[in-house]
Amino acid sequence: MDTELARTFLTVIATGSFINAADRLHVTQSTVSARIHSLEEQLGCTLFIRNKAGTTLTLAGAQFHKHASTLVRTVEQARQDVGIPSGFTGAITIGGRFGLWDQFLLDWIPLIQEQAPRISIRAEIGFEPDLMQGLIEGRMDIGVMYSPQNRPGLTVEPLLEDRLILVSTTPDDPPEPGSRYVYIDWGPEFYVQHSASFPDFTGAALSANIGWLGLNQILRHGGSGYFPERLVRSIIDDGHMTHIEGAPEFNLPAFIVYPSKSEKNYLALAVEAVRTVTAEK
Template identity: 35%
Template sequence: MDITSARTFLEVVKTGSFAAAAANLHVTQTAIGARIRVLEQELGRPLFVRNKLGTQLTAAGQKFHCFAISLVRLSEQAVRSIALPHEQEAVISIGTELSISDPLVPLWLVWMRRTYPQFALSVRVDTAERLIDQVQEGLLDAAILYGAPRKIGLIAELIFEEKLVLAEAKGSTQSAASHETVRIDWGEEFSDAFHAAFPAAPPSSVAVSYGPLALEYILAVGGRGYFRRGFIKPYLKDGLLTLVPNSPEFSYSAYVIHSARADENIIVHVREGLRASSAGMAD
């Protein structure tokens, strides 16, 4: 069975239409239809029903879905494994959100390289939604996310519990910027909790989706914002930041997610490395 056709099938399932799958795969819609027809001929059953509601799986398509994921996973693993130097056993591939990558992922890479040099390592930074898709499709062994997604077939394990704390630049000038709270995007759950805690807070004139960038801005011009406690720990120690007294703290826990069908021999090493690395963050 052609791996390209299996990937095409999964893309149609993910996007819900032949047109969207064609756009994502950079091919024509005709090519998508041809690949799906080949699959249907091989399997002897229609895989999709196309109507005004979009493209939906038939009963046969639903059964084939898990096999398509396995086919793609095995193909990816085979390509990676065959290309490895003879002294390495396998590739461990993980994904991470940008906001959680520093310092956890660098610590994990160093720990894994020192502890299990027989494994090649691959790290991909992407959005939570795309990482979840890649774990489900078998393109990643695991992904590190803030928040545990509730998806059938996925297992989420707590890695560490983090707190978001309100910190401000120490010794700020008396400019308007020095008293402003920079809005940092920590997700919908944090946004809801923040507005519940500060219902009268005025809109911020500065909004940043990446914590380290917001921190650079605050250190340069003054102001305050919510940051991961572990991330700003060195800045608090050096006196560059100070915690705002009596301000609420918000939970922001990190999870490793993997498929229920993932290779446990790989996941056990990922889990071990992440827990060791998170312990290193607390030191």
């Protein structure tokens, strides 16, 4: 069976519809439909029920789900095993969300290298949909993110809680978004909390989907924005920004996601290393 068909099947499940799957895979909707149709012909059953709300798995589709995950994961595992650099006995792929690598995951990699020096590490950065897709397909072994999805075969474990505070290059800024406020998209949880705290906020002149982009924009040209305190504490201490007292603060939990079962015996070591770094931070 072509693993591309199984991969498309998993993407439809992850995104909830053929249209969203096509966007994620960067193909047309007709291509997704053709792949699913080909898969259904090979299996001799219907996998999805399509309706206005999206797609729903049939009983056969639900049963095939675990086999598709195993198939894709096995192929990806084989690719990683074959591609292990000379001198190493294994490989692991770690993915983190924008904003979680800084001052956290960068300290994680040296710890893994110290404890397992013969394990090759591939580090990736991305947003939740891409990280979850990599975990579902088996291309990624560990993901650290703010808003994970619960998926069969994956363990989602609370890791840390970021405290987002309003900072500004102007000390007397009001405790609310102003004319030079930069809105940082920290994910759906932040959006809900932000909207509840600032119901009259209609949008910022400048928005950014990456924290470091918004932070550097503010530092260079002035302004304000919400950032994890751990990222801006040293900047505040140096006097380049001010923590705006009285402004609402938001808690943003981060999670570690990894396969519930894995043949990589060093995966547990890597996960424990994440917990150790988190405890130290």
